Amino acid sequence: MSFAAGYGKTNVDLLFENMPRLPQEGEEIFTDGFSLCIGGGVPGTMITLGRLGVECKTVTELSDDMFSRFALDEFRKAGVEPVNVFHGNKVAVNITAAAITKNDRTFWSYGNTENSAKEDEIYSALRGAKAVAMHESYTEVYRRLKEEGTTVILDTGFIEGMSLESFRDRLLIADYYLPNRKEASLITGESDPKKAAAVLREYLQTPIVKLDKDGCLIYHNDSYIYVKSIDEFIHVDSTGAGDAFFAGFMFGIMNEEPIERCVLFGNITGGKCVTAVGCTTAYVTKEELYAYAEKYKDNVIYNY
Numbered sequence: 001m002s003f004a005a006g007y008g009k010t011n012v013d014l015l016f017e018n019m020p021r022l023p024q025e026g027e028e029i030f031t032d033g034f035s036l037c038i039g040g041g042v043p044g045t046m047i048t049l050g051r052l053g054v055e056c057k058t059v060t061e062l063s064d065d066m067f068s069r070f071a072l073d074e075f076r077k078a079g080v081e082p083v084n085v086f087h088g089n090k091v092a093v094n095i096t097a098a099a100i101t102k103n104d105r106t107f108w109s110y111g112n113t114e115n116s117a118k119e120d121e122i123y124s125a126l127r128g129a130k131a132v133a134m135h136e137s138y139t140e141v142y143r144r145l146k147e148e149g150t151t152v153i154l155d156t157g158f159i160e161g162m163s164l165e166s167f168r169d170r171l172l173i174a175d176y177y178l179p180n181r182k183e184a185s186l187i188t189g190e191s192d193p194k195k196a197a198a199v200l201r202e203y204l205q206t207p208i209v210k211l212d213k214d215g216c217l218i219y220h221n222d223s224y225i226y227v228k229s230i231d232e233f234i235h236v237d238s239t240g241a242g243d244a245f246f247a248g249f250m251f252g253i254m255n256e257e258p259i260e261r262c263v264l265f266g267n268i269t270g271g272k273c274v275t276a277v278g279c280t281t282a283y284v285t286k287e288e289l290y291a292y293a294e295k296y297k298d299n300v301i302y303n304y
Helices: 042-051 066-077 119-126 139-147 164-173 181-188 193-200 241-254 259-273 286-295
Strands: 004-007 011-019 033-038 056-060 080-084 094-101 105-110 131-134 151-154 208-210 216-220 223-227
Touching: 004 042, 004 119, 011 066, 033 042, 033 066, 042 056, 042 066, 042 080, 042 131, 042 241, 056 119, 066 080, 119 139, 131 139, 131 241, 139 151, 139 164, 151 164, 151 241, 164 181, 181 193, 181 208, 193 208, 193 216, 216 259, 223 259, 241 259, 259 286
Parallel strands: 004 056, 004 131, 011 094, 056 080, 131 151
Antiparallel strands: 011 033, 094 105, 208 216, 216 223
8 A cells, every 4th residue: 555546527727827907808818927737626636746756646537638638748747647537528627717817816617527437446446545535425435445444535625515414424434634714614613623623523533624824723632733834935826725735744644644744744735835826836845845844843833
């Protein structure tokens, strides 16, 4: 069990940066800033993790269009093995074009709703992983993987109407759940992150609540640990920060690090991500990650 893995739709982002304004209908406006990158979700997490030298497998849906070929090339450059489970006829990946002005951003998105992946092939592709990023669907797949010794990590992001009732089955399977402050509050009904973590303790041995730019809270062995964010990272774009945090956290799990160090790794990879536009644009190497972890080891505050 030496590799990390996860299933999820691949998102490709076309980013039109430094737009002077948004065009009106019928207008064309040019900008000198443009980038193309893999967007958020499990495939983006696997790319960040692969760049850290972890053997990774992303189970996703690709077709023979130019955007799928771009994604395939990005996976391979990051050392990530893509496993294609697409059986449809449309463009398989989700595509988003973002117009980014000084004050805001506007999105145009294509979403492939064809869910052609079969449960058995997802299970077969993920089987044998040391740690797996848990998708919001295919609960039985993750139950089987956990029974076989795989560490299962849940981070669905925001879902409309999320609650303890709707998440109970997933929480009972997951070894770790990585909600942000808003998500933890919606699920537990508690606005105080400490109280939210205490509610989640009924389902998880070590609840974790991400506090956005303020760092992260851990409830471990009946005491709280606070892990501060990395001050030197200058915020440019929050897109993909959660997926990058997930990669750093999973890196720690793969290397059997203490939980607070896993979270510190997550703060580093998530913090680095926000220093550039795009989900997978800014990242750290394995060597840089360890150097930052040593530099900011005092960011871990026990008995908080």
